[in-house]
Amino acid sequence: MDYYPPDERKNDVTNENEIWEMAKVNLQKQLGFSEISMNLWFGSMVLKVLTEDTAYFQIENDFKQNIINTRYLDDIKKVMAEILGFEVKIVPISIEKDSFEAKLAEVITKENEQKEPYEKKAPETPAVSDKSYLTREIISNEEGTGTVTISRTSPNFLPEYTFDNFVVGNSNKTAYTSARTVAEDPAGPEFNPLFLHGDPGLGKTHLLYAITRELTAKHPDFNIIFVKGEDFMNELIEALANKTPVAFREKYRNADMLIVDDIQFIAGKASVQEEFFHTFDKLYESGKQIVLSSDRPPKDMHQLEERLRSRFESGFISDIQAPDLELRVAILKRKAQNLGINVPNDVLMYLGENIKDNVRQIEGALKKMRALAYIQGEEINMSHAKTAVNDVLTNMANAVTPAKIMSFVSSKYGIPEEDIRSSKRSKDIANARHITVYLIRKLVDMPLASIGKLLNRDHTTIMSSVENVEKQLKVSPAFENTINEMIREIKSGT
Ligand code: ADP
Ligand code: MG
Numbered sequence: 104m105d106y107y108p109p110d111e112r113k114n115d116v117t118n119e120n121e122i123w124e125m126a127k128v129n130l131q132k133q134l135g136f137s138e139i140s141m142n143l144w145f146g147s148m149v150l151k152v153l154t155e156d157t158a159y160f161q162i163e164n165d166f167k168q169n170i171i172n173t174r175y176l177d178d179i180k181k182v183m184a185e186i187l188g189f190e191v192k193i194v195p196i197s198i199e200k201d202s203f204e205a206k207l208a209e210v211i212t213k214e215n216e217q218k219e220p221y222e223k224k225a226p227e228t229p230a231v232s233d234k235s236y237l238t239r240e241i242i243s244n245e246e247g248t249g250t251v252t253i254s255r256t257s258p259n260f261l262p263e264y265t266f267d268n269f270v271v272g273n274s275n276k277t278a279y280t281s282a283r284t285v286a287e288d289p290a291g292p293e294f295n296p297l298f299l300h301g302d303p304g305l306g307k308t309h310l311l312y313a314i315t316r317e318l319t320a321k322h323p324d325f326n327i328i329f330v331k332g333e334d335f336m337n338e339l340i341e342a343l344a345n346k347t348p349v350a351f352r353e354k355y356r357n358a359d360m361l362i363v364d365d366i367q368f369i370a371g372k373a374s375v376q377e378e379f380f381h382t383f384d385k386l387y388e389s390g391k392q393i394v395l396s397s398d399r400p401p402k403d404m405h406q407l408e409e410r411l412r413s414r415f416e417s418g419f420i421s422d423i424q425a426p427d428l429e430l431r432v433a434i435l436k437r438k439a440q441n442l443g444i445n446v447p448n449d450v451l452m453y454l455g456e457n458i459k460d461n462v463r464q465i466e467g468a469l470k471k472m473r474a475l476a477y478i479q480g481e482e483i484n485m486s487h488a489k490t491a492v493n494d495v496l497t498n499m500a501n502a503v504t505p506a507k508i509m510s511f512v513s514s515k516y517g518i519p520e521e522d523i524r525s526s527k528r529s530k531d532i533a534n535a536r537h538i539t540v541y542l543i544r545k546l547v548d549m550p551l552a553s554i555g556k557l558l559n560r561d562h563t564t565i566m567s568s569v570e571n572v573e574k575q576l577k578v579s580p581a582f583e584n585t586i587n588e589m590i591r592e593i594k595s596g597t
Pocket of ligand 1 (some may be wrong): 269275462
């Protein structure tokens with residue numbers, strides 16, 4: 104995550120105070136408070152750390168922290184957004200029992216633990232991992248006719264994830280066109296199932312949401328179930344534990360359309376694959392549309408059952424590749440426009456040339472520049488762009504980076520980093536290499552080919568390292584514990 108230890112920011116940006124002072128003026132208006140009330144609740148509150156997605160405030164005691172948490176979070180969020188031009192999460196931190204720095208470290212470790220591996224670097228789109236959004240619950244299915252409700256508990260539900268907002272270029276044209284076709288004419292023979300695959304951050308989830316939105320707008324009664332592969336798996340495990348597999352089955356098999364984002368999560372888990380296989384067949388046979396996304400094509404999902412693979416391959420498969428320069432600049436222009444910021448051409452080119460692999464990083468850089476420019480009271484310029492690119496690409500000091508993972512594994516197993524990168528094949532070295540690759544893949548948003556470059560290997564070798572570890576994980580709970588422990592340690596920066 105994008106975290107600045109307070110002291111290291113001095114040269115960069117120091118104006119949290121001013122921001123908070125301005126925000127407080129609006130807050131007072133908004134709440135209609137007297138000076139005395141303002142002072143009572145907010146007088147000692149200090150904006151200590153501002154990142155691109157969170158504002159951490161110091162509060163003098165637990166009592167006030169509690170009051171702010173229960174009463175004023177939304178108001179503070181609103182006035183901060185008015186000043187910054189974008190929303191940040193508000194996190195009050197009480198210093199009654201410990202120093203701000205100690206508490207902050209605790210909070211950040213917790214936040215990191217809660218984030219999911221592949222969504223890790225997407226603080227700007229929290230709703231992607233928010234299960235409660237867009238879950239449609241069947242409230243009456245006794246006669247097999249599902250009435251559905253959509254719960255939209257998240258206020259910032261990806262309003263921007265539409266077809267109109269998807270910038271089309273050579274690398275994503277086929278995926279875009281097939282998704283559009285499915286949204287216009289579900290369950291046509293050619294596009295069922297539709298299988299989209301590509302590296303993280305290239306727009307798969309965006310397209311799946313766009314399909315959902317378009318269809319929901321046109322056919323409000325259409326029962327679309329949108330689920331992440333991981334959630335499907337967890338829900339099934341829970342249903343089996345609670346002995347309610349029938350309700351689970353009915354829910355899924357009554358869908359008019361089933362969309363599973365990140366289906367790769369079900370590979371390797373026999374009971375989940377079994378259940379998914381039957382769901383798939385039932386829906387397919389009743390002429391219902393199925394849409395799947397994955398970080399790899401079916402042929403590379405080596406732990407996928409053959410019968411599922413052949414079904415995944417029976418419809419239309421499209422990949423999404425990393426955008427070329429032209430598309431990157433087009434996306435930049437569109438995002439800048441959506442964010443309401445004016446970005447000079449040289450800055451656009453600089454960003455386009457430097458941020459290559461992941462569209463999510465493009466957005467991150469734009470928001471970062473906007474915050475820097477705002478805070479320094481300047482128009483966006485090259486110096487903001489350089490800082491933003493640097494931050495986004497190194498993903499900030501505190502975050503998990505491939506370099507950190509490499510050095511962690513190296514010291515844990517006592518194997519020099521050169522050996523991990525080398526072509527040496529001794530068992531210990533190969534094992535450390537597999538684990539390094541697996542951890543990078545799991546903890547960092549990075550395409551296989553880029554991991555390959557880091558380790559002097561091609562992407563198929565990288566994939567087989569990942570699979571090697573996945574296989575060991577399946578058979579050895581002890582190994583699983585070791586890996587989980589390593590993940591925990593890496594995330595907490597120890
Ligand atoms: P994936 O699911 O493939 O990991 P996402 O769909 O979450 O990627 O996309 C990451 C971010 O990049 C999202 O904010 C999405 O809106 C944006 N994005 C990706 N591709 C495009 C595109 N072609 N046009 C506009 N935005 C895009
Ligand atoms: Mg996704």
